[in-house]
Amino acid sequence: MSLKSKVTGLILAGGRGTRMGRVDKGLQPFRGATLVAHVMERLSPQVASVAINANRNLPQYQAVAGESPVLPDFIDGFAGPLAGLQIGLQFCPTELLLTAPCDSPFFPLDLAERLYAAMAAQGADMAMAVTMEHDPEQPDAAPFRQPHPVFSLMKASVLPQLDAYLDTGARRMEGFFKTLKVAEVMFDDAAAFGNINTLEDLHRHERTAPTVVAPHATATAAAGPRDADPAALPVDEARRLICERIAPVEATETLPLLAALDRALAADIISPINVPAYDNSAMDGYALRGADLPAQGTATFKVIGIAYAGHPCTQAPQQNECVRIMTGAAIPPGCDSVLPQELAAAIDGDSVTIAANALRPGANLRRAGEDLKAGGIAIAAGKLLRPADLGLIASLGIPSVSVRRKLRVAFFSTGDELRSLGDELDTGCVYDSNRYTLFGMLTRLGCEVIDLGVVRDDPQALEAALREAADKADAIITSGGVSEGAADYTRDIMALLGDVAFWKLAMRPGRPLAFGKVQTEQGSAWLFGLPGNPVAVMVSFYMFARPALLRMMGAEAKLQTLQARATEAIRKRPGRTEYQRGIVSTGADGVAQVRLTGAQGSGILSSMTEANCIVVLHHAQANVDAGQMVDVMLFDGLT
Numbered sequence: 148m149s150l151k152s153k154v155t156g157l158i159l160a161g162g163r164g165t166r167m168g169r170v171d172k173g174l175q176p177f178r179g180a181t182l183v184a185h186v187m188e189r190l191s192p193q194v195a196s197v198a199i200n201a202n203r204n205l206p207q208y209q210a211v212a213g214e215s216p217v218l219p220d221f222i223d224g225f226a227g228p229l230a231g232l233q234i235g236l237q238f239c240p241t242e243l244l245l246t247a248p249c250d251s252p253f254f255p256l257d258l259a260e261r262l263y264a265a266m267a268a269q270g271a272d273m274a275m276a277v278t279m280e281h282d283p284e285q286p287d288a289a290p291f292r293q294p295h296p297v298f299s300l301m302k303a304s305v306l307p308q309l310d311a312y313l314d315t316g317a318r319r320m321e322g323f324f325k326t327l328k329v330a331e332v333m334f335d336d337a338a339a340f341g342n343i344n345t346l347e348d349l350h351r352h353e354r355t356a357p358t359v360v361a362p363h364a365t366a367t368a369a370a371g372p373r374d375a376d377p378a379a380l381p382v383d384e385a386r387r388l389i390c391e392r393i394a395p396v397e398a399t400e401t402l403p404l405l406a407a408l409d410r411a412l413a414a415d416i417i418s419p420i421n422v423p424a425y426d427n428s429a430m431d432g433y434a435l436r437g438a439d440l441p442a443q444g445t446a447t448f449k450v451i452g453i454a455y456a457g458h459p460c461t462q463a464p465q466q467n468e469c470v471r472i473m474t475g476a477a478i479p480p481g482c483d484s485v486l487p488q489e490l491a492a493a494i495d496g497d498s499v500t501i502a503a504n505a506l507r508p509g510a511n512l513r514r515a516g517e518d519l520k521a522g523g524i525a526i527a528a529g530k531l532l533r534p535a536d537l538g539l540i541a542s543l544g545i546p547s548v549s550v551r552r553k554l555r556v557a558f559f560s561t562g563d564e565l566r567s568l569g570d571e572l573d574t575g576c577v578y579d580s581n582r583y584t585l586f587g588m589l590t591r592l593g594c595e596v597i598d599l600g601v602v603r604d605d606p607q608a609l610e611a612a613l614r615e616a617a618d619k620a621d622a623i624i625t626s627g628g629v630s631e632g633a634a635d636y637t638r639d640i641m642a643l644l645g646d647v648a649f650w651k652l653a654m655r656p657g658r659p660l661a662f663g664k665v666q667t668e669q670g671s672a673w674l675f676g677l678p679g680n681p682v683a684v685m686v687s688f689y690m691f692a693r694p695a696l697l698r699m700m701g702a703e704a705k706l707q708t709l710q711a712r713a714t715e716a717i718r719k720r721p722g723r724t725e726y727q728r729g730i731v732s733t734g735a736d737g738v739a740q741v742r743l744t745g746a747q748g749s750g751i752l753s754s755m756t757e758a759n760c761i762v763v764l765h766h767a768q769a770n771v772d773a774g775q776m777v778d779v780m781l782f783d784g785l786t
């Protein structure tokens with residue numbers, strides 16, 4: 148039996164959880180995830196399963212825990228780590244329990260293994276990590292021994308001893324450990340056991356962060372040349388991580404066909420009939436038996452009847468007989484070919500002369516089931532129903548379809564400088580334009596929009612808006628406040644209300660992005676915190692929110708990229724994806740060509756209205772020469 152299968156992991160995120168003030172430590176954004184998510188990620192590979200001990204913000208911890216339990220203290224009064232240990236031991240389904248605190252995201256990946264080896268060798272009840280540390284004030288003094296009781300592996304059977312210890316009113320970990328046989332394990336890397344105690348610690352570590360870890364994903368070192376920000380996440384990776392976490396809404400509704408335009412099909416459309424239902428003519432002409440066609444010279448056929456669409460001719464032509472037939476009319480019995488009327492050598496009353504080679508036997512027939520076979524999939528679930536789809540479904544005689552329910556998306560703008568239309572534009576203020584672009588983009592996507600207006604840069608107002616949005620919507624789109632600017636409270640509040648990660652993306656425009664789940668007692672919603680700059684809002688909406696929302700809608704709608712020739716040189720730095728605004732047209736030689744719109748600043752919306760496409764300059768791509776082909780995404784496909 149492997150060690151891993153014998154160990155349950157316990158993340159200690161309990162106590163009052165207020166060491167950073169109002170902010171719950173474990174839920175702090177850190178390197179693209181939350182602190183607790185990082186701890187989860189280091190612990191998970193070492194144990195059979197993980198539980199989290201927490202006393203506040205349980206829904207947010209649950210979001211990180213996934214299927215695993217979040218366990219509040221069993222005893223009252225926020226009794227510290229031992230209370231967490233107690234509930235952890237009560238829960239522990241395996242022989243051993245390994246603890247790690249929620250604010251230490253760097254501990255060794257062989258922690259369980261090394262603690263266990265010592266515990267087994269010494270026949271101990273538990274093993275604890277120890278490091279040697281230097282006093283930073285006295286660098287020349289001898290190093291001292293630093294125990295790390297929160298990094299311990301113990302037998303689940305020590306629970307009665309812990310209960311007895313807690314009954315005495317004592318609360319200190321070290322005190323409890325004195326009642327047990329403890330093995331100490333010396334680790335070389337003291338920094339690995341370091342914890343993050345203050346927001347300053349957090350920010351210092353964030354700045355030195357070499358990697359980006361996504362929630363519920365394995366560590367992904369951001370690839371990229373040296374000159375790029377190594378901590379920035381490549382856009383493809385970000386898109387993948389987002390889509391991986393999001394699942395389609397389950398609810399469906401049945402709608403009459405005419406109400407289903409632009410909705411996502413919830414179940415395959417199975418054809419109940421053959422389409423066409425019967426062999427019919429593709430031309431106006433004469434239906435006959437191919438075997439009667441002349442091998443050479445000519446042959447004359449007698450017309451014995453007429454078949455119209457909707458009015459079949461049931462007579463079967465005999466040798467050198469034919470039936471006058473109209474497009475769409477059922478092929479008369481015995482016939483297998485149709486001579487288009489314009490190919491007849493001569494038509495005289497009810498006789499038709501046909502030359503050799505005028506017609507191939509079997510020609511100009513539409514066979515039953517050639518478009519769709521009865522029982523076959525006519526349209527697969529996930530299709531966004533376009534006009535052609537409505538037509539196809541109608542051709543099967545199906546009057547109503549099952550579609551996913553509409554996605555509810557709440558959105559608001561943040562910023563003290565924003566003025567609503569109709570207000571005076573005071574000095575230093577701008578009209579809120581993002582809400583209008585967002586409204587347009589969401590409506591075009593077929594979402595039900597919930598406009599929550601402009602929210603001031605004020606923690607209470609932001610919290611209220613996010614709560615309202617999470618209660619009402621499936622997804623929340625905000626603009627502004629996700630960069631590291633001083634007035635950007637959005638970051639803290641988002642982190643407080645959910646498992647929200649702040650990503651630095653290797654892209655331009657639109658570097659910052661917040662993504663995660665906001666949870667309240669009433670409900671939860673996926674949050675996309677877009678940057679504030681108007682062009683960045685649109686680009687990051689199209690590149691990240693759009694695919695995610697489509698996935699939530701249960702829709703498949705991959706964007707098509709086309710190639711066009713750059714009419715001018717384009718500067719591009721490798722190591723980030725750049726989305727430039729362009730105008731595609733057809734060149735003199737018939738090849739698509741693209742030129743950039745004027746100023747490309749991320750606040751310059753006129754570049755967006757002038758453009759008809761986005762020029763995609765990929766992560767690894769460098770400067771583009773005039774005449775080189777580049778990828779473009781047409782706005783017509785996006786909107």
Ligand code: AMP
Binds near residue numbers: 577
């Ligand atoms: P922020 O990300 O909040 O720092 O905003 C970045 C820039 O975008 C600032 O110049 C803001 O004034 C501008 N901005 C933010 N939100 C909006 C909005 N809703 N409409 C227009 N401009 C905005």
Ligand code: MG
Binds near residue numbers: 628
């Ligand atoms: Mg702002």
